[in-house]
Amino acid sequence: MQRPVTRREFLAGAAAALAQGSGVCSPAPLNSAPAPAVSQELEEFDYGAVELTGGPLKQQYDRIHAAYLGLENDRLLRVYREGAGLPAPGAPMGGWYGRNGFVPGHALGQYVSGLARIGRTTGDAACHAKVWALLEGFALTLGNGNRVFAAPNAANLWPCYILDKHLIGLIDAFRLSGLEPARALIPRVFSGALPYLPVRGRDRIGRRDPPYDETYVLPENLFTAHDLTGDQALLQRAKAYLLDREFFDPLAQGMDVLPGRHAYSHVIALSSAGKARLVLGEEKYLRTMRNAWNLLRDGQQYATGGWGPDELFVEPGKGLLYASLFSTHDHFETPCGSYAAIKLARYLLCATGEAQYGDGLERVAYNGLLAAKDPDGQGDYFYYSSYNAQARKGYYPQRWPCCSGTLVQGVADYVKDIYFRSAGGIAVILYAPSRVYWQQGGASVMLEQKTLYPLQGAVQLTVACGRPVAFTLQLRTPSWSQSAPRVRVNGNVVPSNMRRGFATLARTWTDGDVVELEWPLSLRTEPIDDLHPRTAAVLRGPLVYVERNPKAAPARGSSPLDMGKLQPVAHAPTLLAAGSRTFAPFFQVRDETYAMYFDRA
Numbered sequence: 001m002q003r004p005v006t007r008r009e010f011l012a013g014a015a016a017a018l019a020q021g022s023g024v025c026s027p028a029p030l031n032s033a034p035a036p037a038v039s040q041e042l043e044e045f046d047y048g049a050v051e052l053t054g055g056p057l058k059q060q061y062d063r064i065h066a067a068y069l070g071l072e073n074d075r076l077l078r079v080y081r082e083g084a085g086l087p088a089p090g091a092p093m094g095g096w097y098g099r100n101g102f103v104p105g106h107a108l109g110q111y112v113s114g115l116a117r118i119g120r121t122t123g124d125a126a127c128h129a130k131v132w133a134l135l136e137g138f139a140l141t142l143g144n145g146n147r148v149f150a151a152p153n154a155a156n157l158w159p160c161y162i163l164d165k166h167l168i169g170l171i172d173a174f175r176l177s178g179l180e181p182a183r184a185l186i187p188r189v190f191s192g193a194l195p196y197l198p199v200r201g202r203d204r205i206g207r208r209d210p211p212y213d214e215t216y217v218l219p220e221n222l223f224t225a226h227d228l229t230g231d232q233a234l235l236q237r238a239k240a241y242l243l244d245r246e247f248f249d250p251l252a253q254g255m256d257v258l259p260g261r262h263a264y265s266h267v268i269a270l271s272s273a274g275k276a277r278l279v280l281g282e283e284k285y286l287r288t289m290r291n292a293w294n295l296l297r298d299g300q301q302y303a304t305g306g307w308g309p310d311e312l313f314v315e316p317g318k319g320l321l322y323a324s325l326f327s328t329h330d331h332f333e334t335p336c337g338s339y340a341a342i343k344l345a346r347y348l349l350c351a352t353g354e355a356q357y358g359d360g361l362e363r364v365a366y367n368g369l370l371a372a373k374d375p376d377g378q379g380d381y382f383y384y385s386s387y388n389a390q391a392r393k394g395y396y397p398q399r400w401p402c403c404s405g406t407l408v409q410g411v412a413d414y415v416k417d418i419y420f421r422s423a424g425g426i427a428v429i430l431y432a433p434s435r436v437y438w439q440q441g442g443a444s445v446m447l448e449q450k451t452l453y454p455l456q457g458a459v460q461l462t463v464a465c466g467r468p469v470a471f472t473l474q475l476r477t478p479s480w481s482q483s484a485p486r487v488r489v490n491g492n493v494v495p496s497n498m499r500r501g502f503a504t505l506a507r508t509w510t511d512g513d514v515v516e517l518e519w520p521l522s523l524r525t526e527p528i529d530d531l532h533p534r535t536a537a538v539l540r541g542p543l544v545y546v547e548r549n550p551k552a553a554p555a556r557g558s559s560p561l562d563m564g565k566l567q568p569v570a571h572a573p574t575l576l577a578a579g580s581r582t583f584a585p586f587f588q589v590r591d592e593t594y595a596m597y598f599d600r601a
Contacts (some may be wrong), residue, residue, distance in 0.1 A: 028434060037279020041353025042420040042427055044346060044434060047176060049118040050415035054433035055451070057414045057588060060370055061448030064411040065118050066530055067375055068111060077137040079105045079150040084141035095379050095399025102398065103158050105150030108138065109169025116169075117412035120176035131177040135170070138253030138254050139185055146192030159196035160213045160241075165191070165405060167221040174228065176432070186225050190234060203240035209374055216243040216266045219272035223279045230448065239280075242270075250274050252287040255423030256295050259315040263308025264333050267296070267340035286351050293348060296341075297360065303526045303537035303544050303596070304371070305341060306332025306385055319531035325597060329391065330384040337404035338369035339410040342417060349429065355476040355501025358429040362478065363429065366454050367544045369410050371587040372403075380405065381546055387596045390550060393589060419447070425471030427502060431459050443469040445509075453583070454542045454576045457519040461508045471509065474502035475517060478542060480524070485517040523566060523576075525600060534600050536568070537577075543585040545576055546594040561598035 052058035065266070074090025079099050081088035096102040112131050119127030142148065148166060149504030151157045168190050173182035188569040191592075201215040222238035225231070242248065246265065250257045270289055277285035300307040309324035309331050324331060333444070345361035356406070371393075373382035374447065379399030396403070418430040423439065431453040437446050446464040453459055477484050477498070484503055487496045490513060496503040505515070523543035536560055538545045551558060565578040576583040586596070 004088065010271070012474075024500055026579070035279060036284070038277055038281055038351075040278075040350050042350045042422055044406055045419055045421060045438070046418055047117050047412075047415055050121075050123065050434060050436045052414060052432065052434050053448075055453075057114055057365075057432050058368060060374075061118075061414055063374055063409055064114075064408055065122070065124070065127075067377060068115055068118075068408045069124075070128060070377065073130065073133050073137065076108060076111065076134060077141070080108075080138055080141040083150050083152065084143055084147060086141060087139060093379065093400055095401070097379075097400035098152070099152060100156075101400070102156065103161065104156055104403075106158065106402070107165060107405035108134065108161050109162075109165035109167065110409055112169035113165075113172040114405075114408030114412045116172040116176040117409070121412070121415050126360060128177040128179075132179055135173055135179060135185070139181065142185075142188060142192065145520065146188045148189050151195070153374050154447060157196060158213050159193050160198075160215045160218050163193045163197070164214075164218050164221055166193075167218075167225050168409075171221065171224055171228065174500065185230055186229050186234075187231050190225070194233075197237070198294035199240065201243055203243060203246040204265060205260060213561060214246070214269075215241040216269040216272065217265055220275040223272075223275050227279075235316075238272075238276075242276055243269055243272075248285065248288045251291045251295075252284040254291055256299070256316070258292070258295055258300065258313040261313050261315050263300075263311050264336045264340055265291075266313075267337065267344060271340070271343045274344070276350070277351070289344060289348055289351070293344065293357070295358070302330065302331065302387060302528070304367035304385065304387075305360060306334065306368055308336055308337060312506075317530065319529055320346075321529045322532040322535055325388055325528070325535075329377055329386040329388055331387045332368065332385040334368050334372050334382060334385045335407040338364050338372075339406040339413075342369070342410065342413065346416065349427075353422070353427075355429075355451065356479065358476045359479045360430060362430060362454075362542050365414070365417060366542050370409075371589070372407060373590070374403065375407070379404075382444065382551050389595045389597070390552065390593050391591050391595070393591070422472065422474060424506070425473055427474035427476070428461070429476050440465075440469050440471045443467055445469060445471070447473075457521045457541060459517050461515040463511065463513040463515075465509060467512045468508050472504055472506040473509075473515065474499075474504050475515075477501055477503050479521045480539070480541065482522065482573050485519055488516040500516070500577060523563065528597055535597050536600055537596050538563070538583065538598070540576070540585075543587070544596065546584040546586050546589060546596045547598075548582045548584055548589065548594055549592050550581070550595040558597045558599045559595060560601045562601040 048308050052061055072090055075093055078090045082099055092261055096106060098104060108559045112134050115127045116131050121318040129164040136269050149157055149162060170182045170186050173179040198215060199441060204214055219238040219241050222234050226234035241376050247257060270292055273285040273288045296307055300313055310328050314320035341364045342361050345357045373393040375381045380395035381401055381404040383396035383401055383403045418432055418434050419436040420427045431451050433450055435446055435448045448462045451459040484498055487494055487503060496505055523540050525536035526539055527536045564575045
């Protein structure tokens with residue numbers, strides 16, 4: 001039995017990790033076996049390679065950075081200290097997270113993960129210090145028996161669900177905050193959870209039917225944990241929990257097995273399919289992800305990119321998305337669902353290099369995650385987006401719900417969503433004020449993006465490099481645009497080849513080169529489903545527009561709208577008006593009521 005790590009040993013390990021240089025650990029994986037060869041068209045940048053410089057994504061990013069940095073460490077650790085019989089200062093958390101909550105202590109690893117990601121991106125030492133303090137406090141509660149769960153009884157244990165969060169917290173603390181003891185804690189945390197884990201994976205059907213725990217969300221992080229530690233038990237359990245027979249294999253064969261399943265957990269499970277493809281070298285997982293993506297897009301999706309009314313996938317072709325406008329206020333589990341959808345998009349972008357997955361990423365990032373209401377600092381978090389005729393953004397009834405964990409992770413990942421490396425250069429997926437730094441042909445390169453997108457369609461990219469360097473710049477052409485953009489380099493129109501939805505520019509770049517492109521942000525409507533083509537949402541470019549403070553709609557129907565009357569507001573061109581009715585991007589709505597779907601006049 002392993003003895004507890006002492007505070008002195010924990011802090012010594014953290015200090016040693018920082019003494020290695022930059023403070024970011026990137027040693028070779030302990031798993032020395034080469035990964036099977038799989039085709040990857042694009043690669044993600046490291047968190048430290050990209051910075052946000054302005055715009056709505058950065059505004060939300062900065063607010064979330066401050067909100068999670070402000071969470072009190074003693075409160076977060078109290079539930080674990082209570083279980084270990086240690087002094088437990090700090091006010092009780094309550095809600096889902098508290099001692100007698102729905103899933104006590106469930107999100108600690110996600111808070112650690114999000115802070116490590118933000119710290120790596122921004123260089124904020126306070127984020128890393130908080131990561132170290134939280135993991136030090138957690139480690140001191142494990143005891144000789146490696147007590148990893150805070151729940152006082154088995155009914156609230158959810159071992160797979162919580163282990164998944166613990167693992168990503170430890171992985172990101174090690175990789176991004178330079179905390180060597182975090183890697184050493186991985187086998188201990190897994191060992192402590194093992195007696196409570198099922199031997200084989202199992203599916204979850206519906207929203208409330210047993211078994212409620214979700215083995216199938218675990219493989220992605222188990223594979224990574226094995227890579228960092230070399231522990232074969234982690235690898236074997238990752239394989240055992242892949243949802244092949246019930247979910248992945250039917251999807252790979254083109255079957256629609258989504259209806260009736262819990263929406264978020266099965267989409268986040270597709271990230272485990274993406275990781276399994278890379279680790280096991282099986283291309284069936286790419287077919288799985290592709291087919292799942294198409295089924296989501298074509299039969300499950302609202303205009304925002306959200307899905308899963310009442311957290312369940314619907315049976316397509318029966319008008320059930322339309323029916324949901326009148327049967328529920330819970331249309332999309334927003335921070336969780338957005339996080340899952342964006343991760344799936346990144347796996348597919350890397351595997352295929354196809355811009356269509358960037359279109360889906362853009363849709364849910366700007367109309368889902370960016371549209372989430374900010375937390376209030378007391379544990380109240382936005383959970384469901386509502387698409388009813390007179391909806392309002394509110395908080396989940398219980399504090400510290402699951403979306404409190406995915407919110408910080410998803411927002412921290414904005415820097416992962418904008419740029420991707422290609423074999424010969426770089427691909428721009430999202431248009432947002434930002435900078436990216438990388439090495440190309442032995443030269444240091446920086447690409448800076450200036451834009452008011454998504455509120456305006458013009459984008460300017462400036463190259464900075466110490467010497468001329470050849471690379472290919474790929475610019476995603478959004479699927480909603482009517483045509484390929486006119487591209488200028490240093491003021492001159494240049495031809496660009498279209499490839500997989502990207503306008504590509506292959507040339508030798510010099511310091512100060514400027515690329516300009518623009519898309520007209522034309523208005524369009526998007527029907528809610530095939531059986532109700534007249535009930536539609538209004539979109540302008542990538543953004544869903546909603547009516548602010550609408551009048552009461554008919555009991556069984558949506559307010560009529562004559563699209564031809566919609567015009568930009570003179571003093572506020574990002575707003576639209578039709579007579580006395582005002583329309584704004586969904587992400588700009590705060591506490592007012594709104595309507596998203598209308599009957600086209």
